[in-house]
Amino acid sequence: MDEIITLDYGSGGKKTSRLIEKMIVPALDNPALAALGDGAVIDGAGKLAFSTDSFVVAPIFFPGGDIGKLSVCGTVNDLLMCGAEPRYLSCSFIIEEGLPVSALERIVESIRRECEKCAVQIVTGDTKVVEKGRGDKIYINTAGIGFVKHPGLDPKNIRDGDAVIVSGTLGDHGTAVMLSRSGMMQGELKSDCAALKTLCGSIHAASDKVRVLRDPTRGGLATTLNEFVENRELGILVQEGLIPVKPQVQAACDMLGLDPLYCANEGKLICIVDKDDAEKVLAAMRECREGRDAAIIGTVTARYPGRLVMETAYGGKRVLQKLTGAQLPRIC
Amino acid sequence: MRSVEKLSAAIRDIPVGDVRLMEVCGTHTMSIAKSGIKSMLPENVKLLSGPGCPVCVTPPQVIDAILELSMRPDVIITSYGDMLRVPGSKRGDSLLRRRALGARVEMVYSPLDAIKTAEENPDKEIVFLGVGFETTAPGTAAAVLTANEKGVENFSILSMLKIVEPALNALIKMEGFNIDGFICPGHVAVILGERGFEYLPQEHLLPGAIAGFEPEDILLAIYKLLKRIEQKRPGIDNCYLRAVSCEGNTLAQQMVKRCFEPRRDIWRGLGAIEESGLGLREEYSGFDAEKRFDIRFSEVETPTACRCGDVICGRIEPKLCPMYGRLCTPEDPVGPCMVSSEGACAAAMKYAGI
Numbered sequence: 261m262d263e264i265i266t267l268d269y270g271s272g273g274k275k276t277s278r279l280i281e282k283m284i285v286p287a288l289d290n291p292a293l294a295a296l297g298d299g300a301v302i303d304g305a306g307k308l309a310f311s312t313d314s315f316v317v318a319p320i321f322f323p324g325g326d327i328g329k330l331s332v333c334g335t336v337n338d339l340l341m342c343g344a345e346p347r348y349l350s351c352s353f354i355i356e357e358g359l360p361v362s363a364l365e366r367i368v369e370s371i372r373r374e375c376e377k378c379a380v381q382i383v384t385g386d387t388k389v390v391e392k393g394r395g396d397k398i399y400i401n402t403a404g405i406g407f408v409k410h411p412g413l414d415p416k417n418i419r420d421g422d423a424v425i426v427s428g429t430l431g432d433h434g435t436a437v438m439l440s441r442s443g444m445m446q447g448e449l450k451s452d453c454a455a456l457k458t459l460c461g462s463i464h465a466a467s468d469k470v471r472v473l474r475d476p477t478r479g480g481l482a483t484t485l486n487e488f489v490e491n492r493e494l495g496i497l498v499q500e501g502l503i504p505v506k507p508q509v510q511a512a513c514d515m516l517g518l519d520p521l522y523c524a525n526e527g528k529l530i531c532i533v534d535k536d537d538a539e540k541v542l543a544a545m546r547e548c549r550e551g552r553d554a555a556i557i558g559t560v561t562a563r564y565p566g567r568l569v570m571e572t573a574y575g576g577k578r579v580l581q582k583l584t585g586a587q588l589p590r591i592c
Numbered sequence: 593m594r595s596v597e598k599l600s601a602a603i604r605d606i607p608v609g610d611v612r613l614m615e616v617c618g619t620h621t622m623s624i625a626k627s628g629i630k631s632m633l634p635e636n637v638k639l640l641s642g643p644g645c646p647v648c649v650t651p652p653q654v655i656d657a658i659l660e661l662s663m664r665p666d667v668i669i670t671s672y673g674d675m676l677r678v679p680g681s682k683r684g685d686s687l688l689r690r691r692a693l694g695a696r697v698e699m700v701y702s703p704l705d706a707i708k709t710a711e712e713n714p715d716k717e718i719v720f721l722g723v724g725f726e727t728t729a730p731g732t733a734a735a736v737l738t739a740n741e742k743g744v745e746n747f748s749i750l751s752m753l754k755i756v757e758p759a760l761n762a763l764i765k766m767e768g769f770n771i772d773g774f775i776c777p778g779h780v781a782v783i784l785g786e787r788g789f790e791y792l793p794q795e796h797l798l799p800g801a802i803a804g805f806e807p808e809d810i811l812l813a814i815y816k817l818l819k820r821i822e823q824k825r826p827g828i829d830n831c832y833l834r835a836v837s838c839e840g841n842t843l844a845q846q847m848v849k850r851c852f853e854p855r856r857d858i859w860r861g862l863g864a865i866e867e868s869g870l871g872l873r874e875e876y877s878g879f880d881a882e883k884r885f886d887i888r889f890s891e892v893e894t895p896t897a898c899r900c901g902d903v904i905c906g907r908i909e910p911k912l913c914p915m916y917g918r919l920c921t922p923e924d925p926v927g928p929c930m931v932s933s934e935g936a937c938a939a940a941m942k943y944a945g946i
Contacts, residue, residue: 266692274923517673574596574807576628579942584923585677585688 268585272478272524275585277487298341298474301408309344311335312403320367320397322440324433324450327400328370330526333455334477335404336378340460341473341529343413344406346378351402352386356395367398378455380404410464415488415532417471422560423538424496425531427459427545428452428553429504430481434523435512442516449508454527459550466544469534476530480522482580484530485568489560490582495567498558500578521580522587532560599811600632606818610636612770613817614906616644616756617777618932619805625939627807637814640906641936643759644777646724647674648904648928648935649859650752652896655680657887658750661719662687662695664885668713669697670706671721678931681896684924703735703749710739710747719881722751726788727779729753729870730844733851736872736879748881751871753852756780757791758868759859763905764796771906773817775810776802778832785840786830793826804832851876858889860901860928900927903936910940917941 268275285294292300299311313334320327331351339346351371355364375382382402432452439449456475463470476484481503489495505520513520527550533541538556545551558570568580615621621641624630630639643649659680662669669687676687676699691697696716700706703720710718722732732749739747756777763769776789781802792800799820803813809831816829830836848870857869872880881887898920899913910916910929920926922938929937 264689264692266688268688278923572626572628574627574629574632576631576807578626578628581922581942 266585271583271586272483273583273585276479277582295414297414298338299344299404299406301342301411307408307411309339309342309406309408310403311338311342312401313338314399314401316396316399317437318396319437319440320363322451323436325453325526326367326370327398328367329374330453331400331402332371332374332378332380333453333526335402336374336380336455336457337475337529339404339406340456341413341475342406342408343410343464343473344408346380346404346406346457348383349375349380349402349404350384351382351400353388354395354399355387355389356397357389357392359397364398374455378457410470413470413472415472415474418488418494418532418560419471419534420494420560420562421535422471422532423535423556424485424498424558424560425533425538425542425545425554425556426481426504427456427529427531427551428527429506429509430476430525430528431505431509431513431520431523433526434480435509435516435518435520437524438516438518439512447508449506449512452525452527454550456527456529456550459529459545459548462544462548462551463531463541466541467533467537469537470541471532471534474530476525476528478524479583480520480524481530482519482521482568483582486580486582488532489566489568491566493565494560494562495564495569496558497561497564498568498570500570500572502555502557504553504555518587522583535559595808596632596811599808599815603637603811603815603818604634606815606822608636608818608822610638611772611818611821612638612640612906613773613775613814614640614642614771615775615777615803616642616760617775617780618645618648619779620644620775620777620803620810621932621935621939623805623807624810625943627810629807629810630943632811633814637818640771641904641939642763642771642774642906643859643862643904644725644756645928645932645935646728646752646754647678648900648932649754649759649862650678650723650928651858651860651889652679652681653889654752654858655686656682657889658721659685659687659690661750661881661885661887662690662697663693664717666715666717667696668709668716668718669695669721670700670703670709670718671697672701672723673699674932675721675723678928679925683926703732704738707735707739707742707744707747710744711742714746716746717884718747719885720747720749722749722753725754725756725777725780726783726848727777729848729852730783730841733847736851736876737847739879740876745878748879748884749872750881750887751852751869753870754857754859755854755868755870757788758865759862761791761795762862762865762868764798766905768907771798772821773799773801775813775817776800776828778802778804778809778835781830781832781836781840783841783844785836786828786838788840789828793828797826799826799828801829802832802836804835860904862901862905896926898927900929900937903929910937913937
């Protein structure tokens with residue numbers, strides 16, 4: 261059967277990984293790409309971090325943000341996850357004809373505001389318009405460059421006993437977007453879309469033994485933690501009772517048949533750090549607005565090599581795998 | 593937390609030998625896996641997943657017919673999410689794949705949403721995939737009655753609805769059947785009531801416990817079953833009193849009877865079972881997609897090395913299927929036991945060594 265690209269390939273799960281690892285990376289073959297970090301660390305006058313992301317979210321305006329804000333925060337955060345100070349972004353629009361100019365103005369204003377907050381500049385860009393039906397209102401791509409200040413952040417550095425910390429509640433963005441797409445009421449549920457510059461600054465100030473930072477976007481917390489340990493001698497054990505999830509998000513997910521641990525986050529990060537510095541880093545994170553609900557949720561362990569295991573609130577154990585493709589809601 | 597601990601301890605204290613309990617509900621399978629109950633049970637108590645996932649027991653030739661239907665340009669398929677990734681007899685072929693190839697496939701939470709789609713697309717034929725057991729049957733009946741009332745003619749349902757009792761009877765009568773008790777599906781019981789399961793002790797001398805979906809509910813059901821097994825006293829225990837009554841939801845039962853009648857149906861792994869499926873009555877045959885599109889299903893299952901049927905019935909453990917973990921994996925499932933993330937095979941792969 262011919263292989264075709266389906267939506268599963270874009271969901272951040274196993275199919276996405278396979279497409280990247282088996283087709284794209286071998287074709288393009290270079291060490292910076294092969295490391296498959298949130299961004300690439302490359303040589304320039306100093307060490308640079310370079311990252312790109314495309315944004316295709318629907319609806320383009322959602323509670324807590326819009327596609328413009330997302331396009332800046334997403335790339336800024338990816339650079340921060342490389343230990344870099346984000347500086348310059350490019351920005352490309354692919355606009356479907358028929359988009360009201362007022363909508364574009366709102367999006368551009370969001371972009372401007374977010375750039376100002378993060379002290380980054382959009383220094384180059386492009387705009388294209390396609391016929392009705394050939395786009396979905398607007399797609400945005402941003403690519404960003406930053407100067408590496410904290411080198412060596414890499415999942416390869418995690419060790420047995422390291423603490424796993426999350427910066428706040430999980431599943432907010434994915435759930436808010438799904439609810440607004442379905443037209444159901446969302447109450448107070450908002451996307452957590454935010455740039456994590458201050459938070460990362462506080463983390464690095466508190467400890468120089470941070471192994472890796474990563475933002476759990478598509479595929480959620482569970483997919484990202486799996487990526488750290490797949491095919492390795494180490495695994496991760498987390499405690500369900502310690503993972504912060506807003507009750508509204510849990511309730512919405514229960515209704516929709518989804519799991520918050522697999523829902524996208526756009527303003528959160530995972531920090532793996534030496535256990536001796538865990539409490540210090542946690543305290544520093546909690547001082548920041550974006551880290552006020554930070555929590556230590558588990559440890560890296562040699563007990564379950566290659567796997568992510570969760571101890572449930574009832575004392576049993578549950579294996580959390582990477583998503584294969586997009587989450588499909590369970591009904592009956 | 594305390595009640596879970598108390599129940600686990602109480603279960604451990606019951607002096608029974610090796611006991612095999614079967615649950616027959618996909619949501620129970622999920623709930624058991626999510627809460628990690630199995631690791632709280634003593635070694636002698638084994639939990640098996642029976643034919644309780646309506647998606648899992650849909651034979652591949654039915655999926656094939658649906659896939660073919662989906663490619664008609666005038667058809668919009670509306671379906672619950674679970675069905676979208678189920679492969680037919682050809683590997684990798686599913687509604688999701690067909691959608692990528694241009695088929696109109698929409699996920700709905702309720703069959704009433706499908707009626708809305710029909711009203712919004714008067715030039716298309718909207719087909720709702722009516723999959724499920726007694727839990728979803730009333731909702732499907734409601735959709736037929738609503739479409740009838742409103743005169744929505746471009747709407748039809750493909751009924752794959754099934755009845756649990758004939759399948760359990762067939763399972764129990766099979767050679768080599770060795771299950772000591774059933775954890776009965778809580779939501780089916782909401783519709784059928786305690787009455788709906790009395791055939792287990794009355795005809796087969798087997799105990800049944802109707803369970804809800806929280807870990808405490810399931811552990812309580814297991815406790816009750818073990819007590820009955822210890823005392824050799826078959827009967828039905830209703831451990832889901834907050835939702836299940838003696839008679840069940842009689843209004844829902846009547847709605848289903850009004851629209852549907854029992855008919856012979858094919859279950860993956862069990863073959864054809866008399867009176868085990870629900871087909872639309874003559875009066876509502878105008879809404880029957882099988883008639884509208886002249887769909888016929890062959891009775892013989894396309895032979896493959898897949899042993900899903902045996903796994904679903906608890907006859908073999910997943911690892912004894914020759915395809916398990918090799919040609920059949922969660923990313924590339926052959927049979928539905930691997931499609932569902934907590935299906936017997938997918939679960940076995942995930943929990944190996946835990």
